[in-house]
Amino acid sequence: MVPPLVLAGLLLVWLITPVVWLLATGFVSPHSGTEPNPEQVRAQGWVNLTAAVIGELIPIVTIAVGLLARRRVLAGIGGMAFLASNLALLFLGIPVWQLFSHAINMIVHGRP
Numbered sequence: 001m002v003p004p005l006v007l008a009g010l011l012l013v014w015l016i017t018p019v020v021w022l023l024a025t026g027f028v029s030p031h032s033g034t035e036p037n038p039e040q041v042r043a044q045g046w047v048n049l050t051a052a053v054i055g056e057l058i059p060i061v062t063i064a065v066g067l068l069a070r071r072r073v074l075a076g077i078g079g080m081a082f083l084a085s086n087l088a089l090l091f092l093g094i095p096v097w098q099l100f101s102h103a104i105n106m107i108v109h110g111r112p
Contacts, residue, residue: 007062007074014058014081021051038110045106052099055085 028043030036036044059082066075089096106112 004071004074007066007069007071007078010058010062011074011077011081014055014062017051017054017058021047024051036112041110041112042107044112045103049100049103049107052096052103056082056096059085 024047025044028040028047030040059078062078063075063082066072066078086096089099
């Protein structure tokens with residue numbers, strides 16, 4: 001049985017993912033006014049893909065484990081987190097599949 005604090009910790013990691021993504025983006029991006037080289041574009045693609053996977057996977061894991069452990073409140077919180085993140089992306093005009101495909105294209109082709 002998974003303790004509720006583990007699931008709550010997963011959701012906390014999920015909440016700070018955008019901040020970590022911004023920090024990592026700053027490390028792999030070129031300086032202002034310069035074009036990124038293919039290695040930097042690939043690194044940015046990996047950062048984007050990792051953030052997208054974490055952003056989608058943690059709420060799904062929280063839902064599944066919460067339901068299996070009969071922790072319905074945590075499963076509900078995971079479901080609301082999943083729904084809120086996907087609705088926020090759709091509100092911004094970025095479907096989830098486009099987020100994944102753009103990050104994979106950056107990794108494969110080395111172009112933004």
